[in-house]
Amino acid sequence: MSFNDAAEVRQYLGGVFEAAFADPEIAPQLQGTGIVLKTVYTDPAAVVVIDTAAGTVELGDASTPSTATMTMTADTGNAYWQGKVNLPLAMAKSRIKVEGNVASLLKLAPLGKKLYPRYIATLQADGRDDLLV
Amino acid sequence: MSILVSPPRAYDPLSVSHLDFWAATAEEREKTFRQLREQRPVSWHPPLEGALMPPENEGVWVVTSHALIGEVSKHPEIYCSGRGFQFEEVPDDFLQAAGSFLGMDAPRHPALRKLVSSAFTPKRVALIHEQIKAQAATIVDGLLAAGEGDFVEVVSKRLPMWTIYEMMGLDESRRDEAAHHADGMVSWADEDVAAGREPGEVLSDALVTLLTMGMELAEERRAHPCADLMTALVQAEVDGERLTDEEIGSFFVLLSVAGNDTTRNTISLTAKAFQDHPDQRDLLMADFDGRIATAIEEFVRYVSPVMTFRRTATRDTVLGGQEIREGEWVAMIYSSGNRDASVFTDPDRFDITRSPNPHVGFGGGGPHFCMGNFVAKMQLREIFDQLLHRAPGLRLGEPAYLTGNFVRAVKSLPFTVR
Numbered sequence: 279m280s281f282n283d284a285a286e287v288r289q290y291l292g293g294v295f296e297a298a299f300a301d302p303e304i305a306p307q308l309q310g311t312g313i314v315l316k317t318v319y320t321d322p323a324a325v326v327v328i329d330t331a332a333g334t335v336e337l338g339d340a341s342t343p344s345t346a347t348m349t350m351t352a353d354t355g356n357a358y359w360q361g362k363v364n365l366p367l368a369m370a371k372s373r374i375k376v377e378g379n380v381a382s383l384l385k386l387a388p389l390g391k392k393l394y395p396r397y398i399a400t401l402q403a404d405g406r407d408d409l410l411v
Numbered sequence: 412m413s414i415l416v417s418p419p420r421a422y423d424p425l426s427v428s429h430l431d432f433w434a435a436t437a438e439e440r441e442k443t444f445r446q447l448r449e450q451r452p453v454s455w456h457p458p459l460e461g462a463l464m465p466p467e468n469e470g471v472w473v474v475t476s477h478a479l480i481g482e483v484s485k486h487p488e489i490y491c492s493g494r495g496f497q498f499e500e501v502p503d504d505f506l507q508a509a510g511s512f513l514g515m516d517a518p519r520h521p522a523l524r525k526l527v528s529s530a531f532t533p534k535r536v537a538l539i540h541e542q543i544k545a546q547a548a549t550i551v552d553g554l555l556a557a558g559e560g561d562f563v564e565v566v567s568k569r570l571p572m573w574t575i576y577e578m579m580g581l582d583e584s585r586r587d588e589a590a591h592h593a594d595g596m597v598s599w600a601d602e603d604v605a606a607g608r609e610p611g612e613v614l615s616d617a618l619v620t621l622l623t624m625g626m627e628l629a630e631e632r633r634a635h636p637c638a639d640l641m642t643a644l645v646q647a648e649v650d651g652e653r654l655t656d657e658e659i660g661s662f663f664v665l666l667s668v669a670g671n672d673t674t675r676n677t678i679s680l681t682a683k684a685f686q687d688h689p690d691q692r693d694l695l696m697a698d699f700d701g702r703i704a705t706a707i708e709e710f711v712r713y714v715s716p717v718m719t720f721r722r723t724a725t726r727d728t729v730l731g732g733q734e735i736r737e738g739e740w741v742a743m744i745y746s747s748g749n750r751d752a753s754v755f756t757d758p759d760r761f762d763i764t765r766s767p768n769p770h771v772g773f774g775g776g777g778p779h780f781c782m783g784n785f786v787a788k789m790q791l792r793e794i795f796d797q798l799l800h801r802a803p804g805l806r807l808g809e810p811a812y813l814t815g816n817f818v819r820a821v822k823s824l825p826f827t828v829r
Contacts, residue, residue, distance in 0.1 A: 307465070366508040366615065367657055370622035381611030384464050387502035 281352045281409070284324035284337065290409070291317065291355045292326040292335040294397050299333045304389055309333060313382045316344035319352040346378035361394035362411045419469065423447070423454040427473055430460045434814040437715075437746060441759075444475050444747035452476035453731035459816060461499035463599070463611050471498070471721070471740040472733065477751035477771065479731050480743045483722055484775030490722035490741055491516045492779060498719045498742045498816045501614075509596065509618050511658070511665040513779065520778060526654055527662060528782070530643035539578050540789050546573045547793035551801050554828060562807060562826040567678040570794055574786065575670040579663070580639025581628060589624055592617040593667040601813045603822065618664060625663025626656045666783075672818045673716045674787050678794055679810060679821040680714040684761045685799070686807050691763045696799055706763035707791045712770030713761050715746035718819050720774070745771045746819065804829030 281287045298304045308330050315328045316338060327338035350358070354373050357363045365383075368374040376383065401409050425443050426432060432440060447454050454473050458466030474480055483490045493516040495506055506514050512523040550569050557565055572590040581589060595617030599610035628641050636642045644659055654662070685692040695702050721742045724735045735741065748771040750758040755765070773781035781787070798805065808825035 364508050364657075365502075365504045366618045366622060367504075367660070369615075369619045370508075370626060370660065376615075379609070379612070380615040381463075381609030384502055384505075384611040384615070387464055387504065388467050388500075391503065 281322055281356070283322050287319050287322060287324035287352050287355070288326055288335075288337050290397075290400070290406075291319065291324075291352065291359065292328070292337075293400065294359050294393050295328045295335045297396050297400070298389065298393055299335075304392060305333070308386075308389055311382060311385050313346060313379070313386065314344045315383075315386070316342055316347040317355065318347060318349040319355055320349075321351045321353065324352070344378060346376065346380065346382050348383070349375040349377075356409055357411045359390075359394060359397040360411045361391070420455050422457050422470065423451065423473075425454070426456070428457045428459050428471075430814065433816045436812065437819055441747070441750055444744060445750065447473065448475040448747055448751060452479050453733040453735075455733070459499040461501075463614065464500050464502060466500045468500070468740055471742050472730070472735060474730070474741060474743045475747040476731070477748040477754045477769075480745065480748040480771050480775040482730065483741055483743055484771075484777040484779065487516060487520075487722075487778055489725055489728050491725050492520070492722060494723035494738075495740075496721050498721050505614065505618060508622060508661055509664045509668070511661040513665055513669075517778070522649070522652070523654075523658065524778075524782065526647050526649045526652065527644065529647050529649055530640055532643075535640070535643065536785070539574070539786065542577055543570075543574055543786075543789050543793050546570055546577070547790070547797045550794070551797040554798075554802060554805070554826075557828075559827040560825075562682065562824040563675070563679055563821055564823075565826070566682075566794070566798070567675045567821070567824075570678065570790055571671045571674040574674075574790060575666055578640050578786075579628070579666065580632065580637055580641045581624070585624060589621065589667060590671060592620045593671040596621070596664070596668045597672050597818050598813050598815060598820065601815060601822075604813070621664045621667050622660040625660035628663070629656045629659040669781075670783055670786065672820060674790050676716040676818065676820050677710055677714045677787070677791060679824050680716075680819075681710040681791070681795070682798065682805070683807050683810060683824065684710075684713060686805075688761045691761055692799065695763050695795075699796065699799070702763060703792050703795070704788075705766050705768070706795075707788050708768040708770060709761065709763050709765050710791055711772035711787075712749045712755070712765070712768055714819065715749045715770075715772055716819055717772070717817070718746040719744055719816055720779075743771075743775060745775070748775065802828050 298308050312331045317326045325338045327336050327342050350373060354363060365374065369376060425447060427443060452475050455470050456473050457470055458468050474483055492514055496510060496514050512520050547570060550566055554565050572586055576586040576589060595613045598604040599613040605613050629645050632642045633645050644654055647654060695706050719742055721740055724737055724739050724741060726737050728735050752758050754769065773784045805826060805828045810821040810824045813820035813822050
């Protein structure tokens, strides 16, 4: 199964970062990177912009400025946040396209790992077993 | 969760964690390693100063003696590779994609290694040797014709690149690009290589490009088989199992790195060692065929091209009297093990007749022992056969080294040949 609409993409894939900003351990590290990450999803289409310094997660559009942009299907995003997608292999197979400061994404990598189990727990708590990979 | 309740340990007063330490010469580093080896062969250090991402661990154990490097290497059930093999922090994704079976443990490690090994039939190995012979001769033709230049560009870099990519079946037009990215895989910390880019970008570009090349080549060979290793890999089957394109892509990256930089630097630094120790050169030339096999082991020991590999403790254990906790990093310093005076008499001496020579240049034994060591030995035999017999007037200047904690790499080495 997939996300039904942009609002769901925003709720779940954006929600990962909201959970991170609410975490006293992860939040300062995330804010310390100072990255503005634009995640461009397709099927369904949604642009979710994460401003780590400001601690905000907003719906944006193609013109929203960012430090780095990651483009992928919402399904790939869903699998990614469950720790099921290898980023370099996905980039090599063009499943994920990265533009801008790739190095900044590496700085997010250790934080991402901590967020996988929470994302899975959120899906389970909401009864969205259909989204579990 | 013993880590949370145990008090923090004191770091060793000798530092190996700063980039400055890895920017110094091997001789400088050896002064530190010698002290550690002789007094504290297992020592606790701060996380390595890395360029890619902030360290998550509190520190790293550094193992400097020959015996303890062997102990770690031969006990993969205690010191695993599946939780990373680099001395500094690198994202897990990158390690998995770049490491192939290097970053795996049993049962997947032996299964995958067996699959890859099955592609190296005796007939294929003989073909590879013939290719290397021809490559070495052509490269020394080029050296003699050039008269002067950078030995790394003209000789050391060319042979491994040519061997690996001809063996794989990569089109000639793509070999320079592949070799360039193979460099990026180990040299992101070096300012010259990065040329203003962030280290993470260098690594990411290199990795993604090599993965793409490997997967594309695998796809091509599935559709149009040729007489090369890639075709053998896509066709390889052990116990009904085949390699996926991702696994082949990842192996292509491993081969590009493991097969490129190791032999390259051994060639450069052995050539320099022969210039600095002409008696050893004369000794070898007096009976090349009789002495070269023993001499090659000394080339690898003396140069120690791969300086470090890391494991992770799978349980609480004791190593060299130190209590190691589950999850802690354990780094082996091969370049230190290869200078261990309790194993090697006069270890700083370049002695091509040294025998036995139980160096750890190809690893300290165990399941991760260098699989390509036979290719490296063929390359060293053939290139030094050519160089020593055909270019006696070769003169080398001083090598410029790369900064990094993984491979002891020579960036450039000026030469003239009369």
